[in-house]
Amino acid sequence: MLIPLPSAMSLNSSLGHEPECGIDKPNSSFFYFIVFKNKVMQTQTHYTGIDISKSFFDVAVAEAQGYRYYKFDNNDSGFSALLKILPENVVVVMEASGPYYLRLACYLSGKGIAVSVINPLVIRRFCQMRMSRAKTDKKDARMIAEYGHTEKPGLWQVPQEHVIALQQMETLLAGLHKEYTATSNQLESFTSSGMLDKRLEKLIKKELKHKQELIDQLTVEMEELAKKHYARMLAQLESIPGMGRKTAMMLIVLSGGFSRFDDYRKLSSYIGLCPRIFESGTSVKGKARICKMGMSRIRAMLYLCSWSAKRCNKACADLYERLLAKGKAKKLALIAVANKLLKQAFAIATNGTTYNENYIKNICF
Numbered sequence: 001m002l003i004p005l006p007s008a009m010s011l012n013s014s015l016g017h018e019p020e021c022g023i024d025k026p027n028s029s030f031f032y033f034i035v036f037k038n039k040v041m042q043t044q045t046h047y048t049g050i051d052i053s054k055s056f057f058d059v060a061v062a063e064a065q066g067y068r069y070y071k072f073d074n075n076d077s078g079f080s081a082l083l084k085i086l087p088e089n090v091v092v093v094m095e096a097s098g099p100y101y102l103r104l105a106c107y108l109s110g111k112g113i114a115v116s117v118i119n120p121l122v123i124r125r126f127c128q129m130r131m132s133r134a135k136t137d138k139k140d141a142r143m144i145a146e147y148g149h150t151e152k153p154g155l156w157q158v159p160q161e162h163v164i165a166l167q168q169m170e171t172l173l174a175g176l177h178k179e180y181t182a183t184s185n186q187l188e189s190f191t192s193s194g195m196l197d198k199r200l201e202k203l204i205k206k207e208l209k210h211k212q213e214l215i216d217q218l219t220v221e222m223e224e225l226a227k228k229h230y231a232r233m234l235a236q237l238e239s240i241p242g243m244g245r246k247t248a249m250m251l252i253v254l255s256g257g258f259s260r261f262d263d264y265r266k267l268s269s270y271i272g273l274c275p276r277i278f279e280s281g282t283s284v285k286g287k288a289r290i291c292k293m294g295m296s297r298i299r300a301m302l303y304l305c306s307w308s309a310k311r312c313n314k315a316c317a318d319l320y321e322r323l324l325a326k327g328k329a330k331k332l333a334l335i336a337v338a339n340k341l342l343k344q345a346f347a348i349a350t351n352g353t354t355y356n357e358n359y360i361k362n363i364c365f
Contacts, residue, residue, distance in 0.1 A: 046087045049145025050094040051137045060141035079107045093148035095120045109158045117156040162229050166253045169222045180211045239355040242309025247301045264346035270294050273339045306337035316340050
């Protein structure tokens with residue numbers, strides 16, 4: 001409908017909303033605006049928080065007077081019911097709660113709903129910052145929604161099926177390695193006692209053989225799947241002196257083919273190789289250490305690679321010698337070499353090139 005308004009009148013009229021669009025038609029001191037009921041000029045993004053578990057998930061939907069709470073089963077019927085109560089222009093924010101979030105996040109993305117998946121530690125620190133004392137599923141859902149409204153996190157992208165398969169294989173492989181080590185240590189302990197039963201020894205060795213066969217089989221399948229989708233990238237990463245196939249494959253798996261990070265510093269932080277400086281005023285001068293908040297398995301593999309890289313990788317060798325000349329500890333220098341390897345891997349994978357020892361010289365001259 002057409003509503004005449006004085007030119008000096010504020011748009012925040014008694015109508016309770018702003019006009020959808022305006023038509024500038026001066027007629028004496030009046031302007032005419034077309035106003036559509038219950039619509040606003042600017043689209044507002046609504047952040048809905050979800051605290052998810054194995055069997056159900058709690059939902060906190062922001063409203064004008066607060067939050068409305070819901071609880072649904074973590075299955076297809078619960079997902080369908082969730083769609084009915086979500087507002088328009090919504091971003092659903094949830095924690096990366098183990099494997100439980102993935103199914104719902106993929107479902108919502110498939111329906112065109114924007115999804116943001118957050119590290120649970122980030123939400124925990126956000127709750128501590130807000131001095132939140134209560135810990136319930138309903139309160140967690142609300143805090144997740146408030147985090148989304150305050151921080152405006154980036155949107156989550158559905159990972160490709162082969163990326164999920166590689167990540168699951170890597171998780172299973174890491175578990176098998178731990179089980180093999182634990183069983184092997186148990187056998188050594190029993191043997192050292194001098195009282196090991198022969199039948200028990202036979203069973204333990206049989207179990208160790210079975211686990212080793214599973215490890216070998218899974219490793220081969222991972223390599224075949226990685227070669228199928230990332231053959232060129234694998235070859236490029238293996239061209240880096242000091243980096244082996246297993247480390248290259250692991251980097252591809254955890255980074256989704258180097259598509260999850262737009263900066264090597266973020267990848268270093270994700271792995272846990274970035275330095276953590278602890279200083280305050282004049283009295284607190286803590287020793288700088290790596291944060292170790294990421295994946296310990298890939299950190300260990302990069303550290304092992306650094307022993308070879310400090311000998312055969314010119315850039316890493318120069319870095320290692322330079323740090324030793326400054327009086328730094330050898331272990332610190334090796335960690336710096338591991339970080340250098342990660343930086344080289346990121347640059348090579350994202351640029352689609354192979355390792356070139358004289359890369360800087362070729363650019364400069």
